[in-house]
Amino acid sequence: xxxxxxxxxxxxxxxxxxxxxxxxxxxxxxxxxxxxxxxxxxxxxxxxxxxxxxxxxxxxxxxxxxxxxxxxxxxxxxxxxxxxxxxxxxxxxxxxxxxxxxxxxxxxxxxxxxxxxxxxxxxxxxxxxxxxxxxxxxxxxxxxxxxxxxxxxxxxxxxxxxxxxxxxxxxxxxxxxxxxxxxxxxxxxxxxxxxxxxxxxxxxxxxxxxxxxxxxxxxxxxxxxxxxxxxxxxxxxxxxxxxxxxxxxxxxxxxxxxxxxxxxxxxxxxxxxxxxxxxxxxxxxxxxxxxxxxxxxxxxxxxxxxxxxxxxxxxxxxxxxxxxxxxxxxxxxxxxxxxxxxxxxxxxxxxxxxxxxxxxxxxxxxxxxxxxxxxxxxxxxxxxxxxxxxxxxxxxxxxxxxxxxxxxxxxxxxxxxxxxxxxxxxxxxxxxxxxxxxxxxxxxxxxxxxxxxxxxxxxxxxxxxxxxxxxxxxxxxxxxxxxxxxxxxxxxxxxxxxxxxxxxxxxxxxxxxxxxxxxxxxxxxxxxxxxxxxxxxxxxxxxxxxxxxxxxxxxxxxxxxxxxxxxxxxxxxxxxxxxxxxxxxxxxxxxxxxxxxxxxxxxxxxxxxxxxxxxxxxxxxxxxxxxxxxxxxxxxxxxxxxxxxxxxxxxxxxxxxxxxxxxxxxxxxxxxxxxxxxxxxxxxxxxxxxxxxxxxxxxxxxxxxxxxxxxxxxxxxxxxxxxxxxxxxxxxxxxxxxxxxxxxxxxxxxxxxxxxxxxxxxxxxxxxxxxxxxxxxxxxxxxxxxxxxxxxxxxxxxxxxxxxxxxxxxxxxxxxxxxxxxxxxxxxxxxxxxxxxxxxxxxxxxxxxxxxxxxxxxxxxxxxxxxxxxxx
RNA sequence: GGGCCCGUGGUCUAGGGGUUAUGACGCCGCCCUCACGAGGCGGAGGUCGAGGGUUCGAGUCCCUCCGGGCCCA
Numbered sequence: 003x004x005x006x007x008x009x010x011x012x013x014x015x016x017x018x019x020x021x022x023x024x025x026x027x028x029x030x031x032x033x034x035x036x037x038x039x040x041x042x043x044x045x046x047x048x049x050x051x052x053x054x055x056x057x058x059x060x061x062x063x064x065x066x067x068x069x070x071x072x073x074x075x076x077x078x079x080x081x082x083x084x085x086x087x088x089x090x091x092x093x094x095x096x097x098x099x100x101x102x103x104x105x106x107x108x109x110x111x112x113x114x115x116x117x118x119x120x121x122x123x124x125x126x127x128x129x130x131x132x133x134x135x136x137x138x139x140x141x142x143x144x145x146x147x148x149x150x151x152x153x154x155x156x157x158x159x160x161x162x163x164x165x166x167x168x169x170x171x172x173x174x175x176x177x178x179x180x181x182x183x184x185x186x187x188x189x190x191x192x193x194x195x196x197x198x199x200x201x202x203x204x205x206x207x208x209x210x211x212x213x214x215x216x217x218x219x220x221x222x223x224x225x226x227x228x229x230x231x232x233x234x235x236x237x238x239x240x241x242x243x244x245x246x247x248x249x250x251x252x253x254x255x256x257x258x259x260x261x262x263x264x265x266x267x268x269x270x271x272x273x274x275x276x277x278x279x280x281x282x283x284x285x286x287x288x289x290x291x292x293x294x295x296x297x298x299x300x301x302x303x304x305x306x307x308x309x310x311x312x313x314x315x316x317x318x319x320x321x322x323x324x325x326x327x328x329x330x331x332x333x334x335x336x337x338x339x340x341x342x343x344x345x346x347x348x349x350x351x352x353x354x355x356x357x358x359x360x361x362x363x364x365x366x367x368x369x370x371x372x373x374x375x376x377x378x379x380x381x382x383x384x385x386x387x388x389x390x391x392x393x394x395x396x397x398x399x400x401x402x403x404x405x406x407x408x409x410x411x412x413x414x415x416x417x418x419x420x421x422x423x424x425x426x427x428x429x430x431x432x433x434x435x436x437x438x439x440x441x442x443x444x445x446x447x448x449x450x451x452x453x454x455x456x457x458x459x460x461x462x463x464x465x466x467x468x469x470x471x472x473x474x475x476x477x478x479x480x481x482x483x484x485x486x487x488x489x490x491x492x493x494x495x496x497x498x499x500x501x502x503x504x505x506x507x508x509x510x511x512x513x514x515x516x517x518x519x520x521x522x523x524x525x526x527x528x529x530x531x532x533x534x535x536x537x538x539x540x541x542x543x544x545x546x547x548x549x550x551x552x553x554x555x556x557x558x559x560x561x562x563x564x565x566x567x568x569x570x571x572x573x574x575x576x577x578x579x580x581x582x583x584x585x586x587x588x589x590x591x592x593x594x595x596x597x598x599x600x601x602x603x604x605x606x607x608x609x610x611x612x613x614x615x616x617x618x619x620x621x622x623x624x625x626x627x628x629x630x631x632x633x634x635x636x637x638x639x640x641x642x643x644x645x646x647x648x649x650x651x652x653x654x655x656x657x658x659x660x661x662x663x664x665x666x667x668x669x670x671x672x673x674x675x676x677x678x679x680x681x682x683x684x685x686x687x688x689x690x691x692x693x694x695x696x697x698x699x700x701x702x703x704x705x706x707x708x709x710x711x712x713x714x715x716x717x718x719x720x721x722x723x724x725x726x727x728x729x730x731x732x733x734x735x736x737x738x739x740x741x742x743x744x745x746x747x748x749x750x751x752x753x754x755x756x757x758x759x760x761x762x763x764x765x766x767x768x769x770x771x772x773x774x775x776x777x778x779x780x781x782x783x784x785x786x787x788x789x790x791x792x793x794x795x796x797x798x799x800x801x802x803x804x805x806x807x808x809x810x811x812x813x814x815x816x817x818x819x820x821x822x823x824x825x826x827x828x829x830x831x832x833x834x835x836x837x838x839x840x841x842x843x844x845x846x847x848x849x850x851x852x853x854x855x856x857x858x859x860x861x862x863x864x865x866x867x868x869x870x871x872x873x874x
Numbered sequence: 875g876g877g878c879c880c881g882u883g884g885u886c887u888a889g890g891g892g893u894u895a896u897g898a899c900g901c902c903g904c905c906c907u908c909a910c911g912a913g914g915c916g917g918a919g920g921u922c923g924a925g926g927g928u929u930c931g932a933g934u935c936c937c938u939c940c941g942g943g944c945c946c947a
Binding site for chain 2: 006516522575576632643648739741794799803805
């Protein structure tokens with residue numbers, strides 16, 4: 003006999019040890035249809051958090067389901083290692099700055115640190131039971147991977163899709179690096195709006211700016227073309243304070259006449275809008291800001307000051323000159339570096355860019371199936387709003403080196419040949435002299451690549467690109483990822499796939515939401531609402547956490563919920579108890595012969611089981627995990643345990659061998675099917691129950707995760723049996739309810755139960771379940787029939803009578819009992835509605851009939867389809 | 875400010891034109907039943923965020939507003 007309590011932790015830890023990694027190995031040569039998942043490579047922070055958990059649970063549900071459905075599934079796992087957070091952490095740990103030690107040494111420290119983090123995260127992932135193929139692990143910081151990143155760079159460069167250009171870029175003065183638009187965050191803050199007079203006398207205007215320190219970078223002044231106040235100024239020139247030059251007043255529709263004075267200065271560059279205007283009006287460039295966040299010689303006397311110092315100095319000077327008219331406090335959103343929260347600046351620098359071909363990307367994105375569908379529009383609006391190309395160069399160390407040198411003699415750009423890769427141009431030399439001038443003296447590129455350059459080739463990397471690329475397995479089957487990185491990871495991957503192989507990267511993309519705290523707000527340290535996976539695992543186990551993950555709608559944000567976890571673990575206990583009951587009555591595998599003895603109740607539950615299988619399968623195909631799991635749970639608990647097992651119990655304890663056999667057949671079949679249905683969701687519970695079930699009947703079986711997913715056996719779907727089964731269920735439950743109402747124990751004996759029902763049913767299980775003698779009546783004894791209700795079927799009446807429906811329903815409700823009865827018996831009636839005669843058919847109504855039987859010492863109970871007379 | 879999503883008993887949630895709105899947790903009452911008391915049975919609890927519209931009929935479709943979330947400017 004198995005123990006009473008299901009101990010999730012014990013069971014789960016046992017299977018983590020026993021399961022062999024190779025169960026999930028993907029074989030390229032398998033003849034099964036291939037299903038390849040472009041798993042996200044997480045950033046190795048060291049902890050696999052609950053947001054990751056949601057994402058990976060979805061992946062694992064899909065992977066396990068597809069595997070059981072007969073696919074050869076690839077569930078690889080990568081690690082997206084490069085990036086600033088690790089650099090910062092390593093500097094912190096060792097108390098150094100990256101510039102204190104040789105690049106190579108710094109890189110080595112980052113690699114060491116990252117390795118440890120990966121190991122820790124892997125432990126959690128294994129503990130959560132993810133069916134990852136660890137033989138397909140890839141780590142972007144290792145040469146075998148970043149060689150691929152470098153090859154991708156070289157190929158795109160050679161296709162003219164990567165170029166070096168002089169261009170405004172967003173720059174973080176603290177991190178000392180360029181950052182992508184996608185890396186800017188916006189913070190609300192207060193600042194002063196300064197009203198400043200430009201020019202003198204008649205030829206003066208008042209502009210409003212929050213960035214007076216950029217006045218020396220002013221290259222034009224703009225007003226709205228329809229602004230009556232200023233129309234006359236257009237085309238005039240005005241002298242810029244603090245400088246000795248004049249700029250033109252131009253017209254542009256983007257100027258907001260409501261903001262400040264309605265006159266705006268255009269600087270190179272205060273923000274993105276400046277860049278837009280600068281390009282559109284072909285303005286000159288006055289770059290006054292250096293990389294260190296200080297003004298340069300172009301700012302005249304303010305050279306050398308930081309932007310904040312310059313702001314004060316300029317305002318002071320302007321005030322002295324009487325040009326500062328007024329200041330007012332306003333709310334403003336400031337762009338800050340997503341990492342260090344320092345306000346970013348726009349500077350002009352030589353950078354590497356990837357061309358963004360918007361139309362091609364949009365067209366490709368629309369060929370991919372998005373789940374949920376509306377997530378496509380997020381990508382679309384991002385792409386449509388893009389204003390410049392993707393800046394891929396970063397001034398950092400821990401990243402993929404850009405495989406480029408500059409000839410010291412002629413300045414030519416020398417891009418590495420593919421066969422030289424991987425390469426680090428800061429220490430390796432080109433293998434050939436400069437193709438332009440023949441020099442062998444080179445300067446290696448010290449800029450490195452944006453981390454998204456590494457991660458945007460994952461679907462290619464996992465399909466063997468570029469060496470043994472499995473073109474026939476491309477596009478891959480699925481990209482699962484969060485909606486927060488649609489504009490980055492999804493976007494860049496599509497771009498790169500098109501650029502490198504001219505095809506979309508995946509057929510489908512399934513988007514997961516974010517995990518919110520129990521309070522419905524984003525999880526954050528400051529709110530103190532963070533829950534870590536290990537906390538949940540320690541209390542309730544991984545399967546319970548996985549069930550929680552299944553509870554939401556794919557794409558929606560999901561709030562963490564201990565309640566859901568508790569409910570999930572109760573279900574596991576319930577399932578375990580059912581197994582315990584099953585094994586109590588099952589000692590050997592039932593034969594197909596036993597199936598010939600099936601009774602109504604047995605056929606009913608088997609038919610229901612088959613319908614469940616169909617339903618679950620359909621939900622799984624459409625990534626409706628919550629619906630699938632809910633269907634399994636409610637069948638298990640409310641149909642099977644509460645009804646079927648209660649009905650069949652008596653037979654199993656007290657019946658003859660021939661009565662027990664078919665029940666055992668059901669016990670085995672249901673358990674067998676349910677464990678397999680549950681396997682993708684609760685792999686540990688499913689495995690334990692699968693193994694115990696077969697141990698119990700003396701059979702040795704392989705892992706449940708190597709079995710096929712249940713398929714509905716159409717022969718077991720039996721509508722007639724379902725009707726009879728439902729009737730049995732109704733009768734049993736109505737009598738139990740009566741016992742309950744009378745304060746009787748549910749197993750209290752009854753003298754006699756008589757049933758009048760429209761169809762023949764097998765009363766033997768009813769007798770057992772009710773502890774009473776049961777008689778099936780052929781005729782309804784002296785009864786009075788009353789039509790209790792005639793419920794209109796609006797879906798029929800509505801389209802037929804339109805706006806007359808109300809009047810008809812009203813008229814019908816006013817019929818007397820006799821008229822109603824006559825209507826039901828004859829099947830039709832003619833009624834008067836607003837002077838019009840209308841013939842109605844009784845089939846347009848749901849008829850509820852009430853049967854009343856007088857008598858002493860008997861209870862008359864009604865179910866939907868039967869009348870039950872009980873002698874107590 | 876813009877885009878997308880979401881407002882359904884106390885809390886979370888299903889339902890996306892058809893009239894008695896699903897389930898879970900919690901709550902109340904009853905039953906110590908031979909797999910499970912971490913169980914079973916029953917019950918109370920809702921003007922489906924607000925207002926307008928379309929329709930014979932609206933949680934469901936449309937508009938406006940209010941509130942929340944995420945992403946972006």
